[in-house]
Amino acid sequence: MKAFQAAARCPLDGVRVLDLSRVVAGNMVSLLLADFGAEVVKIEPPAGDPLRDWLVAGVATNWKVYARNKKSVCLDLRKGEARALLLKLVDTAHVFIENFRPGTLEKMGLAPDVLHARNPKLVIVRVTGWGQTGPYRHKPGFGTLAEGASGFAALNGFADREPVLPPIQLADCTSGVYGAFATLVAVREVEVGGGRGQVIDLSLLEPLFSFMGPQAASYQASGRLRPRTGSRSTTAAPxxxxxxxxxxxxxxxxxxxxxxxxxxxxxxxxxxxxxxxxxxxxxxxxxxxxxxxxxxxxxxxxxxxxxxxxxxxxxxxxxxxxxxxxxIEDPHVTAREMVAAYPDEEMGTVPMHCVVPRLSGTPGAIRRAAPGLGEHNAEILGALGLGAEELARLAAAGVIYAGKQRTKKKIAEA
The missing domain is CATH 3.30.1540.10 (formyl-coa transferase, domain 3)
Known part of the structure; x- marks a missing residue:
């Protein structure tokens, strides 16, 4: 079992990320940033990030992996006081991640121009299925739909069978990698170029389509659709x-x-x-x-x-x-610690993939376990000047929350 490297120095130390996203794509963006030292603060609703509900044998394994190295503040953003607290946190942040449908952030009074008025250097990552513009922008956009619309599923499988969707969150993870890269590009522009913050329009569709490489060019050149060929390649054999x-x-x-x-x-x-x-x-x-x-x-x-x-x-x-x-039994995997077990209160140990990629001079580190819901309310909100009495008042008013997730029924009754 490996110990968490709580005191590790990492290259993104000092970068604060507010992550309002839910499920995989936004969490992948913030995971990559957190693994290299960014202070990622998950802003969760009272029901928690839905990843907490993706259970395997009763265990939220997705949450344990995708939320490692992160902190959690639980705010009910339907309440004005909660939104006011979020805006105060925006003043302290470098990056803001959200994955609401286009227009939702604006309806909450948290439009990019509002955020930039408070923090001109803020990098805002907006994750959606289809992007902030175009005729599909208001459609629901889970990764499955992007995997279908990107051309991936049409190529995957065998010619005499149905198109095959991937058995992993491929579109979400692909977008997450692109999103982390774009975030660092935008942060560098602020820090080195003396620029202002900007909005990153990150869809699930376009990153995965980019992985299709020359498909459009090949179609134009040949006039033929590439068939599904199973595990065979259409460009090299055997x-x-x-x-x-x-x-x-x-x-x-x-x-x-x-x-x-x-x-x-x-x-x-x-x-x-x-x-x-x-x-x-x-x-x-x-x-x-x-x-x-x-x-x-x-x-x-x-x-x-x-x-x-x-x-x-x-x-x-x-x-x-x-x-x-x-x-997990392969000697190369174990020698490189590609998978390693870390302490976990629920499972005893939880195996997780290593920080990727490996940097020789400024490596990332797994510094802490995935947080409990609202675990860091006092730490993060206390730094804004809120004392124990005020935090208790906000909790009693349902503005902040900590502990076990509240079900939708309990939230409706609150």
Whole structure:
């Protein structure tokens, strides 16, 4: 078990982030910033961030991972006093993250021009499904819809089956990475360029579409839609997943001529190198099914371990297809502490991915566990000059909240 590095110095120390977002995309933005030292203060409603309700075996594992390194202040922003407190916190912040539908922040009296009037250097990250402009801007926009509209699902799966949506929050996480990058660009403009704060319009759709790379250009050039090809590639062959004799799987990619020729030699099929059906990459792509049958038959003779040893000694790019149980036992994963267990009151320990990427001079750190709801009310609001008596009054009035989440029913009754 690893200990939290509470005293670690990180490159974003001193940067304060107010994160009003909920679920994954905004939390991914703030997670990346928090992992490198930013003080991320989650501004949560009385019901808490919905991530707290995403339970696995009764445990909020999503919250434990995405909310690590963060603090929590619970404000009922339907109340004027709560909004006034938020505006005071804005005065102290460098970054403000929200993921309401376009126009919601404005209706709350928290429009960007209001925030910038108080804090001209504030970087405001606005996360939505479709962006702040355009005919879809007011539509609900969960990541699933972006994964469909971006073209990803249309390419994912097999030609004779339905398009396949990803089994992870792909659009949210992609947007989160872009959002963290854009935030640092905007913060640098303020700090180094002497500029003013600005608004970052971050949709879920556009970042994932950018990962589609040359699809639009390829469509214009060919006039053809790229088909769903399962694990095969339309640009290089051989490339696929192959079953081993012990009913496990390996993945193989031979996307260069040299690697393909090495593969053919090691499986005892050097004759394929000069075979006109497989001589060039274009020909191999055209006859990928035939190649898969040849390679698959060879791999199926050996177990997973035997395949990895055989191809590893030949330096052919073959690797295992792991599930999470296998990942956490892999010696490379454990040697690099890609996954490490940290103390957790509920689980005993909670395994989490390491801070990514690894910086040699100014690395990030996992400094604290995910917070309880409103755990840092006294610390954060107390710094505004609110004493214990005033905090108690605000709690009694339902302006602030701490402790277990209130259900929607309890909130309605409050």
């Amino acid at each position: 490339r696929n997943a192959y079953r081993t004799s012990d009913d496990r799987w390996v993945c193989l990619s031979a996307s260069t001529q040299a690697m393909t020729e090495r593969l053919f030699r090691v499986i005892g099929r050097a004759d394929l190198i000069d075979n006109p059906r497989y001589r060039t990459n274009a020909e191999r792509v055209q006859h990928a099914a035939e190649l898969d049958a040849i390679i698959g038959e060879f791999i199926a003779r050996m177990t997973l371990a035997e395949n990895l040893d055989f191809f590893g000694r030949a330096e052919v790019t073959v690797g295992p297809i792991y599930d999470i149980a296998q990942i």
